[in-house]
Amino acid sequence: xxxxxVGSVAIDSIDTxxxxxxxxxxxSATHFALAAGFFTxxxxxxxxxxxxxxxxxxxxxxxxIDLAGLSVEKGQTFRWHGRYHADMNNRDTxxxxxxxxxxxxxxxxxxxxxxxxxxxxxxxxxxxxxxLDQMEKPKLVFLDTMDLWIxxxxxxxxxxxxxxxxxxxxxxxxxxxxxxxxTVAAARKIHDLGPRFVVVKKGEHGALAVxxxxxxxxxxxxxxxxxxxxxAGDTFAGGMLGSLCRDGLDxxxxxxxxxxxxxxxxxxxxxxxxxAHTRLMSLTRSAIDQRLRAFANHIEIPF
Amino acid sequence: xxxxxVGSVAIDSIDTxxxxxxxxxxxSATHFALAAGFFTxxxxxxxxxxxxxxxxxxxxxxxxIDLAGLSVEKGQTFRWHGRYHADMNNRDTxxxxxxxxxxxxxxxxxxxxxxxxxxxxxxxxxxxxxxLDQMEKPKLVFLDTMDLWIxxxxxxxxxxxxxxxxxxxxxxxxxxxxxxxxTVAAARKIHDLGPRFVVVKKGEHGALAVxxxxxxxxxxxxxxxxxxxxxAGDTFAGGMLGSLCRDGLDxxxxxxxxxxxxxxxxxxxxxxxxxAHTRLMSLTRSAIDQRLRAFANHIEIPF
Numbered sequence: 092x093x094x095x096x097v098g099s100v101a102i103d104s105i106d107t108x109x110x111x112x113x114x115x116x117x118x119s120a121t122h123f124a125l126a127a128g129f130f131t132x133x134x135x136x137x138x139x140x141x142x143x144x145x146x147x148x149x150x151x152x153x154x155x156i157d158l159a160g161l162s163v164e165k166g167q168t169f170r171w172h173g174r175y176h177a178d179m180n181n182r183d184t185x186x187x188x189x190x191x192x193x194x195x196x197x198x199x200x201x202x203x204x205x206x207x208x209x210x211x212x213x214x215x216x217x218x219x220x221x222x223l224d225q226m227e228k229p230k231l232v233f234l235d236t237m238d239l240w241i242x243x244x245x246x247x248x249x250x251x252x253x254x255x256x257x258x259x260x261x262x263x264x265x266x267x268x269x270x271x272x273x274t275v276a277a278a279r280k281i282h283d284l285g286p287r288f289v290v291v292k293k294g295e296h297g298a299l300a301v302x303x304x305x306x307x308x309x310x311x312x313x314x315x316x317x318x319x320x321x322x323a324g325d326t327f328a329g330g331m332l333g334s335l336c337r338d339g340l341d342x343x344x345x346x347x348x349x350x351x352x353x354x355x356x357x358x359x360x361x362x363x364x365x366x367a368h369t370r371l372m373s374l375t376r377s378a379i380d381q382r383l384r385a386f387a388n389h390i391e392i393p394f
Numbered sequence: 395x396x397x398x399x400v401g402s403v404a405i406d407s408i409d410t411x412x413x414x415x416x417x418x419x420x421x422s423a424t425h426f427a428l429a430a431g432f433f434t435x436x437x438x439x440x441x442x443x444x445x446x447x448x449x450x451x452x453x454x455x456x457x458x459i460d461l462a463g464l465s466v467e468k469g470q471t472f473r474w475h476g477r478y479h480a481d482m483n484n485r486d487t488x489x490x491x492x493x494x495x496x497x498x499x500x501x502x503x504x505x506x507x508x509x510x511x512x513x514x515x516x517x518x519x520x521x522x523x524x525x526l527d528q529m530e531k532p533k534l535v536f537l538d539t540m541d542l543w544i545x546x547x548x549x550x551x552x553x554x555x556x557x558x559x560x561x562x563x564x565x566x567x568x569x570x571x572x573x574x575x576x577t578v579a580a581a582r583k584i585h586d587l588g589p590r591f592v593v594v595k596k597g598e599h600g601a602l603a604v605x606x607x608x609x610x611x612x613x614x615x616x617x618x619x620x621x622x623x624x625x626a627g628d629t630f631a632g633g634m635l636g637s638l639c640r641d642g643l644d645x646x647x648x649x650x651x652x653x654x655x656x657x658x659x660x661x662x663x664x665x666x667x668x669x670a671h672t673r674l675m676s677l678t679r680s681a682i683d684q685r686l687r688a689f690a691n692h693i694e695i696p697f
Contacts (some may be wrong), residue, residue, distance in 0.1 A: 178575045272481045276618040295577075296599040297613055308613040308692050310600055315579040346696040353695045387695045389611050392656045392686070393649040
């Protein structure tokens with residue numbers, strides 16, 4: 092199944108208690124596509140400026156990612172600068188320069204419009220709707236969102252939520268969207284807004300998925316090696332959607348979503364082990380499956 | 395196997411966003427014993443004053459708990475008043491009156507000293523050591539502790555940690571004890587202090603257990619029904635130690651600890667569904683096992 096991702100491609104600067112990393116490859120669509128590429132060939136839609144480093148472009152070209160939808164324009168690439176707290180789970184945004192991404196009106200190449208799967212990475216609900224309008228007949232559409240849109244464009248967000256199959260968002264965002272502190276209750280309430288699959292990312296505390304009466308819950312993969320959490324959420328989404336699209340959508344059941352969420356947790360756990368996208372560059376599909384089995388073992392209740 | 399618990403028996407007042415509950419049954423040893431009683435007959439060591447309500451005593455007597463070690467003295471029972479934040483996971487202590495518990499020097503009845511299992515609920519490390527000195531040859535000793543002792547009696551705490559088999563503590567306490575934010579790393583560091591089993595309680599985020607190179611991690615049981623979290627940690631410990639002692643200690647392996655931690659999570663999930671200890675009063679052993687199976691299903695990764 093083909094999988095389109097629409098989102099940001101960025102140049103990040105990251106401060107952690109372990110060190111600072113300036114001008115590294117970032118962006119939601121980047122992290123998503125690099126992760127999804129282990130499961131299927133993602134088609135990326137985004138924009139970068141003429142300041143986008145050649146070696147970043149070579150990195151993307153070196154993976155099995157369709158870049159027909161990535162436009163390079165005169166201007167500045169989206170830049171983000173953030174600083175992680177000592178707990179490595181919370182962060183402050185120090186600077187954002189939207190650049191070309193601020194006025195980005197994604198236009199999907201004709202070859203993308205027939206894709207079965209679509210992931211709308213964090214972006215304005217109006218833009219997400221406009222992308223959805225360009226798709227011919229997608230079988231599975233997930234979106235991500237953030238507090239900004241919940242606070243400034245709630246009606247638009249609810250409108251696009253009613254059009255998608257699934258949503259993936261942080262626990263704090265689920266709480267902001269519903270007013271409910273309890274993650275299970277918040278996920279159920281979002282489910283009632285339209286999406287049949289609701290996936291709540293909880294960072295170092297794992298993830299929770301709701302579909303109808305089914306509830307699937309996972310802790311994070313237990314790792315001591317947290318170098319840089321940037322992009323973990325998008326890597327999670329890339330692993331999840333990649334797994335879903337690879338498994339096929341004709342009989343999409345909750346077990347496929349469970350497996351997909353599990354791959355999401357595993358991909359996120361790899362992502363945090365290196366700066367920016369770097370850990371994924373040395374990753375193999377067999378290492379991913381090996382960690383999934385190790386993860387299943389870490390959570391197995393012996394009867 | 396017989397199981398002794400030494401800790402507080404208290405009168406609590408609890409404020410939550412859902413309501414306030416004054417003068418309800420509380421205390422670490424109370425919650426522990428009520429939970430452990432579903433697995434084995436616990437022997438309780440504690441002290442209450444002549445203000446301890448008759449119906450609380452009847453509640454304890456009505457369960458299969460050995461109360462030979464519970465002394466009733468002239469004076470005031472330990473009282474705690476707390477208020478939960480809207481997230482139901484954090485709380486502020488509004489008032490503490492130690493009463494008789496402040497000067498409590500536990501003396502174990504002769505019939506308790508041969509017990510195989512001992513749980514030292516939160517208390518001063520010096521008191522915990524003094525209790526341990528009274529035991530003849532326990533096979534399994536776990537202790538709980540809190541920030542107060544980490545901050546004011548660290549050397550005493552390290553001394554008693556070196557004498558026990560296991561420790562169960564909150565993630566914030568594990569962090570305070572080790573200076574490490576990462577829960578896995580903190581648990582490993584505590585393991586190096588002596589206890590061969592380290593169990594970190596994460597409240598609404600589940601639990602993590604470390605023994606040597608083995609790591610077991612669980613999310614919380616996914617429930618929307620959180621009425622009062624008071625005593626959830628002690629109920630967790632009661633379910634865990636109860637399960638361990640019932641399983642027998644002659645070939646204590648990590649799988650038995652995994653099952654025990656799982657029972658701990660399940661017992662904690664029941665506890666939060668009612669005010670104070672009340673949910674446990676209507677609980678049956680088959681309902682516990684049914685929830686454990688449901689829990690295993692909620693976390694099952696389908697391959």
